[in-house]
Amino acid sequence: AQSVTQPDxxxxxxxxxxxxxxxxxSYGATPYLFWYVQSPGQGLQLLLKYFSGDTLVQGIxxxxxxxxxxxxxxxxxxxxxxxxxxxxxxxAVGEAQGGSEKLVFGKGTKLTVNP
Amino acid sequence: NAGVTQTPKFQVLKTGQSMTLQCAQDMNHNSxxxxxxxxxxxxxxxxxxxxxxxxxxxEVPNGYNVSRLNKREFSLRLxxxxxxxTSVYFCATRDRYSQETxxxxxxxxxxxx
Numbered sequence: 001a002q003s004v005t006q007p008d009x010x011x012x013x014x015x016x017x018x019x020x021x022x023x024x025x026s027y028g029a030t031p032y033l034f035w036y037v038q039s040p041g042q043g044l045q046l047l048l049k050y051f052s053g054d055t056l057v058q059g060i061x062x063x064x065x066x067x068x069x070x071x072x073x074x075x076x077x078x079x080x081x082x083x084x085x086x087x088x089x090x091x092a093v094g095e096a097q098g099g100s101e102k103l104v105f106g107k108g109t110k111l112t113v114n115p
Numbered sequence: 116n117a118g119v120t121q122t123p124k125f126q127v128l129k130t131g132q133s134m135t136l137q138c139a140q141d142m143n144h145n146s147x148x149x150x151x152x153x154x155x156x157x158x159x160x161x162x163x164x165x166x167x168x169x170x171x172x173x174e175v176p177n178g179y180n181v182s183r184l185n186k187r188e189f190s191l192r193l194x195x196x197x198x199x200x201t202s203v204y205f206c207a208t209r210d211r212y213s214q215e216t217x218x219x220x221x222x223x224x225x226x227x228x
Contacts, residue, residue, distance in 0.1 A: 009155070034216070036219075041222075042221060042222075043119075043205060043219040043220055043221045043222050044158075044205070044207075044219040045219075046216060046217075046218070049216060090157060090158065101146055101163055101165050101171075101209065102160060102163065102173070103160075103217060105157040105158040105159075106157055107155060107156060107157040108155075108157050
């Protein structure tokens with residue numbers, strides 16, 4: 001069964017500092033991988049996704065993520081965090097073949113940004 | 116183009132009461148989903164519908180029923196609400212042509228007393 005682990009429940013960074021949120025997945029085949037962001041009281045918004053090709057993917061709001069098959073990881077990064085990035089971030093994995101309908105989400109990492 | 120809409124935004128129920136959460140999409144997507152979100156648990160899939168006329172159980176289906184009324188609408192029903200169903204409920208749709216990407220509604224906050 002697929003699973004996603006986000007080891008950090010809560011991360012605090014200062015505005016302007018760099019950010020890396022960790023995501024590890026368990027899946028036998030080539031996965032589709034996603035990062036979503038959820039601002040307080042809002043739904044989830046897609047930040048970026050990986051399904052094939054270049055292992056470094058760019059997303060919205062200046063975020064990027066790198067797929068490392070050998071480490072089963074898909075970590076999210078941003079070079080300089082803005083106060084508006086404070087939110088909860090979810091990593092998710094979906095099947096890449098067979099038309100599976102489902103995504104499996106990690107439990108999320110809450111990001112606090114200090115001024 | 117509203118995307119994915121959910122009604123109501125907030126609801127308070129007493130234990131044993133029933134209610135239906137509504138979800139509608141104007142994205143012409145075939146697949147629709149219901150998730151619940153609880154603190155520290157991430158999103159857990161309740162039910163999903165791959166296409167009009169089909170529904171399947173997800174990870175946590177007990178206590179819920181669903182109806183895929185047509186391509187646009189997917190409702191979630193609580194027949195006899197329990198305090199354990201206090202949660203935030205999200206509806207999502209999937210774009211089959213965009214590598215499993217799912218698009219989420221704004222959520223319904225449900226409190227069961």
